[in-house]
Amino acid sequence: MMSSLNSITDLRSVGFGQSVPEQSLRLLHWFANEIDIDINGDISLTFDPTGYDYGSHRYRNDEQLLDPLPRGYQYYSLGNIHRQGSLQLPHHVTHLQSEHEDGNRARIVIRVREQNVGRQTSQTIDQVYITQHYETSEHRGTEYDRQHTYEITTNLLRAISKFSINNDNINLLMSLRDHFRSSANDSQTPLNNENLNYQTNHTRKHCH
Numbered sequence: 001m002m003s004s005l006n007s008i009t010d011l012r013s014v015g016f017g018q019s020v021p022e023q024s025l026r027l028l029h030w031f032a033n034e035i036d037i038d039i040n041g042d043i044s045l046t047f048d049p050t051g052y053d054y055g056s057h058r059y060r061n062d063e064q065l066l067d068p069l070p071r072g073y074q075y076y077s078l079g080n081i082h083r084q085g086s087l088q089l090p091h092h093v094t095h096l097q098s099e100h101e102d103g104n105r106a107r108i109v110i111r112v113r114e115q116n117v118g119r120q121t122s123q124t125i126d127q128v129y130i131t132q133h134y135e136t137s138e139h140r141g142t143e144y145d146r147q148h149t150y151e152i153t154t155n156l157l158r159a160i161s162k163f164s165i166n167n168d169n170i171n172l173l174m175s176l177r178d179h180f181r182s183s184a185n186d187s188q189t190p191l192n193n194e195n196l197n198y199q200t201n202h203t204r205k206h207c208h
Contacts, residue, residue, distance in 0.1 A: 004151040008159055024106040026093045027079050028130050028152065031108050032161040035125065041154045043125035049076035049112065052085030059109055063143050066129065072115065073126075078108045105133040107144065128152045 003010075034054075036044040049056040059075040061068075066075065081094045081104050111127035131149040134140035 002146075002149060002151055004153060006153040006155050008156075010156070023093075023103060024130055024132055027089075027106045027108055029160055029163060030090065030093045031078065031128075032157045035157070037154060037158060037161075043128070043154065043157075045112065045123045045125060047087050048085075049078070049110070049123075052083050053087040054078050054085070054089050055080035055083045056085070057083060065131070065144050065146060065149060066109065066111075066127075069111070072113060074112050074114060076110050076112060078110065079106050080104065105135070107131050107133070109144075128157065 034046055036046060038044070047053040047056075050058070056076050056078045057080070059077040061075055069075065079089070079093075081089065107130075109129040109131055110125045113124050113126055115122045115124075129149055129151050131144045134143060134145050
């Protein structure tokens with residue numbers, strides 16, 4: 001059964017910081033700061049996943065990694081640095097992946113509900129997963145690694161988005177990863193930890 005991660009504590013308890021590489025953590029942090037989450041917990045897309053933005057493409061779920069899609073929904077995969085549309089992933093996400101031969105493995109999979117509202121199509125996200133491809137040496141092709149696939153809740157996305165990115169703190173994401181590995185509990189998130197410099201999500205949401 002796939003684990004659902006709802007908090008920083010959940011990330012630590014399943015060994016997320018030890019088993020998921022830094023590339024995946026950087027990708028998840030970028031995603032948490034890119035999307036819009038309203039007060040009801042509804043997640044809105046800020047880009048077009050059908051146009052290869054941020055390395056996105058439709059995910060067919062051929063290996064049945066995730067649940068079958070209800071009518072009106074689609075899965076999309078994000079994070080392929082070799083498939084870029086008009087919007088590209090920032091350097092702090094991609095530089096590790098491009099520097100290593102087997103580095104382009106980290107992915108986010110989203111389930112998107114597509115509705116026609118008047119003459120426009122509304123797209124909202126109702127499920128988010130972090131995953132990765134198998135290593136090349138495992139000869140599994142383009143399949144995703146079931147043992148390293150986790151559902152990410154809105155609560156966790158909100159918590160991660162508190163760690164903003166700025167030029168004055170290039171080690172911010174490494175601090176976040178180390179925070180996952182520590183014995184800290186949820187009360188020691190950046191909102192209460194003066195040693196981690198951050199800006200609120202509202203001040204940088206659209207400063208890409």
